[in-house]
Amino acid sequence: MTGKSILQVKNDAVFRMFFADERNQDSLIAFLKSILKLPDDEYDEITITDPHLLPEREDGKLGIIDVKLRTKNNKIIHIEIQLKKIPEMKERIVFYDAKLITEQLNQGDKYSKINQVISIIITNKTLVEGSPRYHHRFTLFDLDVKIEFSDIIEIHTLELQKLPEEPDGTKLYDWAKFIDAETEEELNMTAERNPEVKKAVVRIVELSADERARELAENHIKLQRDMASIIDEKDAEIADNHAEIARLRALLEKQG
Numbered sequence: 391m392t393g394k395s396i397l398q399v400k401n402d403a404v405f406r407m408f409f410a411d412e413r414n415q416d417s418l419i420a421f422l423k424s425i426l427k428l429p430d431d432e433y434d435e436i437t438i439t440d441p442h443l444l445p446e447r448e449d450g451k452l453g454i455i456d457v458k459l460r461t462k463n464n465k466i467i468h469i470e471i472q473l474k475k476i477p478e479m480k481e482r483i484v485f486y487d488a489k490l491i492t493e494q495l496n497q498g499d500k501y502s503k504i505n506q507v508i509s510i511i512i513t514n515k516t517l518v519e520g521s522p523r524y525h526h527r528f529t530l531f532d533l534d535v536k537i538e539f540s541d542i543i544e545i546h547t548l549e550l551q552k553l554p555e556e557p558d559g560t561k562l563y564d565w566a567k568f569i570d571a572e573t574e575e576e577l578n579m580t581a582e583r584n585p586e587v588k589k590a591v592v593r594i595v596e597l598s599a600d601e602r603a604r605e606l607a608e609n610h611i612k613l614q615r616d617m618a619s620i621i622d623e624k625d626a627e628i629a630d631n632h633a634e635i636a637r638l639r640a641l642l643e644k645q646g
Contacts, residue, residue: 395574395598396571396572396573396574396577396594396595396598397594397597397598397603397604397607398571398572399568399569399570399571399594400471400473400512400514400550400569400570401607401610401611402456402471402472402473402610403606403607403609403610403611404597404603404607405457405471405512405569406456406457407597407603407606407607408590408593408594408597409421409457409469410438410440410457412438413593414590414593415436416586416589417586417589417590417593418436418457418459419433419436420561420565420586420587420590421565422467423561424560424561424562424564424565425510425525425546425548425562425565426467426508426510426546428461428465431462432461432462432463432465433461433462434462435461435462436459436460436461436462437459437460438457438458438459439458439459439460439466440457440458456468456469456470456471457469457470463505464505465505465506465507465508466490466494466505466506466507466508467508467509467510468486468487468490468507468508468509468510469509469510469512470509470510470511470512471512471513471569472511472512472513472515473513473514473515474515475515479511479513479517480517483509483511483545484543484545486509487507487509487543487545488543490507491504491507491542491543504542506541506542506543506544507542507543507544508544508545508546509543509544509545509546510546510548511545511546511547511548512548512550512569513547513548513549513550514549514550514551514570515549515551516549516551516552517547517549518547518549522552523552524548524549524550524552524553524554524566525546525547525548525549525562525566526546526547527544527545527546528544528545528546528547529541529543529544529545530542530543548562548566548569550566550569550570553566553567553570557583561584561586564580564583564584564586564587565584565587567579567580568580568587568590568591574595577591577594577595578591
């Protein structure tokens with residue numbers, strides 16, 4: 391297989407096909423261990439809470455393709471890869487995590503039943519301004535006295551465009567490069583440094599040879615392009631309307 395024909399893990403459809411597949415759970419756990427500081431026994435029981443391969447919607451619209459799972463002690467982990475720049479992305483992440491908190495309780499339940507919600511947001515856009523670091527961990531925190539109030543909501547950001555050219559010696563760097571790779575050659579370079587990633591690369595190559603997987607990935611890319619074109623057309627229409635309104639307003643002011 392040539393480098394051009396490899397499926398890219400950062401395609402959100404491919405990301406879900408790979409990491410939500412129980413056959414690749416060892417790779418999922420290795421990735422989680424590289425970014426989270428959880429006791430090892432949390433990974434003894436990992437349950438994908440939405441086992442469907444890809445979300446199917448009758449209207450053909452794109453939904454959020456993510457991976458949701460529970461650990462042994464019922465911590466909720468939500469992984470999302472987002473390659474588009476969304477102005478309200480931070481607000482959406484907080485809103486979504488709050489929903490994952492509130493939906494845990496039924497009427498009369500005690501607050502002690504709430505389990506930690508952890509989000510991992512992977513993006514190739516700048517999400518955290520003013521920092522060169524590609525990984526950040528956010529919780530409820532007092533900036534003045536440097537004390538954490540609670541980690542009931544924990545948000546990790548992984549910004550692929552901030553990855554340095556040279557490896558930094560961490561397993562997280564290797565997994566980030568695995569996700570960011572665009573050719574088989576790039577995948578193999580990362581695999582040489584990390585045996586866990588090497589196993590994942592073999593599986594991605596196998597997935598890339600699967601015609602059904604390739605069809606799903608290509609269809610999702612096409613849907614994304616179609617949606618982007620529709621949005622561009624709407625934006626252009628709105629801009630034209632604003633220009634026409636401004637022209638008419640100027641004409642009225644001139645006549646008045």
